Amino acid sequence: MLALEFLVRGATEFGEPGVFMMFEENAKELTTNVRSLGFDLDDLVEQKLILLDFVHIERSEIEETGEYDLEGLFIRLGHAIDSIGAKRVVLDTVEALFAGLPNHAVLRAELRRLFRWLKDRGMTAVITGEKGGSTLTRYGLEEYVADCVIVLDQRISDQICTRRLRVVKYRSTAHGTNEYPFLISERGFSVLPITSLQLDHKASSERLPTGVAHLDDMLGGEGVFCGSSVLVSGSAGTGKSSIGAKFIDAACRRGQKALLFAYEESSSQIIRNMRSVGIDLDPWVKQGLLQIHASRPTLYGLEQHLVMMHDAVRAFRPDIVVVDPISNLTLERHDPEVKPTLMRLIDFLKQQHITTLFTSLNSGAKEALEDSELGVSSLMDTWLLLRNVEFNGERNRTVYVRKSRGMAHSNQVREFILSDEGIDLVDVYVGVDGVLTGSARVAQETHELAAAEVRKQDHEAKLLVLAGKRKAIEAQIAALQIEVETEAAMVKLAIAQETLQDKTTLQNSSAMAKARGGATGHNGQSKEKRSSA
Numbered sequence: 001m002l003a004l005e006f007l008v009r010g011a012t013e014f015g016e017p018g019v020f021m022m023f024e025e026n027a028k029e030l031t032t033n034v035r036s037l038g039f040d041l042d043d044l045v046e047q048k049l050i051l052l053d054f055v056h057i058e059r060s061e062i063e064e065t066g067e068y069d070l071e072g073l074f075i076r077l078g079h080a081i082d083s084i085g086a087k088r089v090v091l092d093t094v095e096a097l098f099a100g101l102p103n104h105a106v107l108r109a110e111l112r113r114l115f116r117w118l119k120d121r122g123m124t125a126v127i128t129g130e131k132g133g134s135t136l137t138r139y140g141l142e143e144y145v146a147d148c149v150i151v152l153d154q155r156i157s158d159q160i161c162t163r164r165l166r167v168v169k170y171r172s173t174a175h176g177t178n179e180y181p182f183l184i185s186e187r188g189f190s191v192l193p194i195t196s197l198q199l200d201h202k203a204s205s206e207r208l209p210t211g212v213a214h215l216d217d218m219l220g221g222e223g224v225f226c227g228s229s230v231l232v233s234g235s236a237g238t239g240k241s242s243i244g245a246k247f248i249d250a251a252c253r254r255g256q257k258a259l260l261f262a263y264e265e266s267s268s269q270i271i272r273n274m275r276s277v278g279i280d281l282d283p284w285v286k287q288g289l290l291q292i293h294a295s296r297p298t299l300y301g302l303e304q305h306l307v308m309m310h311d312a313v314r315a316f317r318p319d320i321v322v323v324d325p326i327s328n329l330t331l332e333r334h335d336p337e338v339k340p341t342l343m344r345l346i347d348f349l350k351q352q353h354i355t356t357l358f359t360s361l362n363s364g365a366k367e368a369l370e371d372s373e374l375g376v377s378s379l380m381d382t383w384l385l386l387r388n389v390e391f392n393g394e395r396n397r398t399v400y401v402r403k404s405r406g407m408a409h410s411n412q413v414r415e416f417i418l419s420d421e422g423i424d425l426v427d428v429y430v431g432v433d434g435v436l437t438g439s440a441r442v443a444q445e446t447h448e449l450a451a452a453e454v455r456k457q458d459h460e461a462k463l464l465v466l467a468g469k470r471k472a473i474e475a476q477i478a479a480l481q482i483e484v485e486t487e488a489a490m491v492k493l494a495i496a497q498e499t500l501q502d503k504t505t506l507q508n509s510s511a512m513a514k515a516r517g518g519a520t521g522h523n524g525q526s527k528e529k530r531s532s533a
Helices: 002-013 027-037 041-046 071-084 104-120 213-218 240-253 267-275 282-286 302-316 338-351 438-516
Strands: 018-022 050-054 088-092 124-127 148-157 160-170 179-185 188-191 229-234 258-262 290-294 320-324 355-361 382-391 394-404 414-419 422-427 429-431 434-436
Touching (some): 002 018, 002 027, 002 050, 002 088, 002 124, 002 188, 018 071, 027 041, 071 104, 104 124, 179 302, 213 422, 229 240, 240 258, 240 267, 240 282, 240 382, 240 422, 258 267, 267 282, 267 290, 282 290, 290 302, 302 338, 338 355
Parallel strands (some): 018 050, 018 088, 229 355, 229 382, 258 290
Antiparallel strands (some): 160 179, 179 188, 382 394, 414 422
16 A cells, blocks of 8 residues: 555656556456545556556466576566656565565575666666565565665554554665654555654744633733643643633634544533533534534544544644643553654644644642643643632632743632633632632622721721811810900000000190190109209
């Protein structure tokens, strides 16, 4: 199948016709088998882009006489190449070609000559072979003659089958040496590198609201960065899926496309349940803005599920992706393959500039606060941690921003409320006894409001008493001021009377003295002239 796809892609995408020479199945069987990959060989053969040549070899029909060589094969293959102007050749498989001949020394010599013949003709050739017991191929020579050797393997772990590909050598070319998972689907071969892509994606400064206004306030007032990865983790029932649904609803309201990968509930169940918290996703599904892919990823294995996600993203081209939850990607708590898988997915989505929200189920243990259950928090740009707080006989939810790269964010714990009106965040009460939420917070707030009202009334009473005292004092001051003014007036009157009396007395004395014809002395007596004796 890999060799055939090599021919089909060359013919359809690069304009290079090819010859497929087979020794085990005929052209009809091959054409039927590869229809599952979406390849129509009959049409390609009719267009003379591919030539299928079945060489029947049966051990019982072979009679060895004289020296063996591949000259007849060269003539037949050369004619096929010339008939369509082929640039690519596939021989499937080399074991069938030499199955009837016991002399391995002759086989090795002819095989070397075959490789040289193909190279001299300028053919890019893929020759398939079965793996040997202790060698890469049954005859142990092909890997030394070939320029490139690719080994395909299939293994089963925990009842899940995984196919892997490894490039053993590739002359004059730098190549990856790891094993790469691959899948065979209706799109053909899909190879997934286990190492991440290069970190060369562009970082956007544009912000994307989460749909919860108070949560956006905690994230610098504008939400998360476009193209970033967001992790929402918490124990069961903390509202992780609700935040993901609100994120989707907000995006669709802006006219953006959203893709939801759900691993716990069916599509209809998700739509029904989200209505209970004021989020209706059904209109977005009907308008084509939302696609929901609900499945059990462990049914296929991580690699196949990752390919399905890649295909869905490429086909739908969403603006945001929600994966709910990533903890369902594996049955084991600490699976070493989950983190590399998520790393590849995150880098792929960042390359596509898609904002992604992942939810993860935590055990609720204290150590889960420092890292997510799968150890992927370091891959995330923003991490929201949801917690259940039990107090006073009830359970309430809280949320805080564990980290958010590239932005100022709140360090406060907020109470997370789910109701039929939607999602909201309120301030928790931090008192002497710790953080209060739910009815305890409401009771404390009510108590504080009542105490504030009592204090207000007490203040008003004190202000009234003070106002009364002020008025009484002002009245006393006014009375004293009137008394002073009255007394001042009496004093002025007395002074005026005495002054008038003195003036009158003086005038009378002057008049009397004048009447007597003498001057009035200082003692008020008349001075008379005295004659000398």
